[in-house]
Each structure stands twice: as structure tokens, then as C-alpha cells.
Amino acid sequence: MERRWISVGWPADGGLWVAEFDQPMWGARQEEIIVPDEASRVMLARSMQEKCDILKSIGAKFYAKLDEYDEPSCLKAWKTKTTGEVDPLEETQYHKKESTPRSSPILDF
Secondary structure, eight states: OTTEEEEEEOOTTSOEEEEEEEOOOTTOOOSSOSSOGGGGGGGGOSSHHHHHHHHHHTTOEEESSGGGOOSSSOTTTTSOOSBOSSSBOOOOTTTTOOOOOOSSOOOOO
């Protein structure tokens, strides 16, 4: 997941366009370029609609709602997670620690 190039566009008429590609690790031999050269055009878009058009041209997928998105990238990262990519998440001693006011900015782990 950390080696993915992802860009998201929100058109005015709703939904979202998501383009995501694997990125090879730096220094690794790669037979083919996975992220298209045209992907750099996304940063030059002057409006969200123009960004969506560029994303469509490089093979982005359209989703009518964010809930339809079920790919490996973290578009729903703000939601509470109960499972990881492989197994359930483990609850650590820091998970439900009560917060207490402190006079100094020391982190309490």
C-alpha cells in the first residue's frame, strides 16, 4: 500500500474518480513503467473538473459513492478500523488510556 501512486478527483456532478498505480521501489529493476508518464499532468490541473478529465485519460475508475471504493489504498482512513490487511488488530495498553490534563507537553505512553 505504501508504494502506490493515488490521485482522487471529485466532479461537480457527484461521485469520485480514483487513479492508482503500483510504484516500484527505488533502485529495483522494473521491466515496465507502472505509473504512466501522463500522471504528472494531474498536478497541472487548474480545476477539479480538469483533474477528473486527466484522471479519466490515464485509466481512473469512477465510483458513484465512496462506500463503493474497496481497493487497497486508504481513502477511508478516518473510519475506525477493527481488522488489518491480514488479521484482526491487536488492542494495546495505549488504546483506551484515559487522558489527564498535564502542565507540561510530555507525551504519556
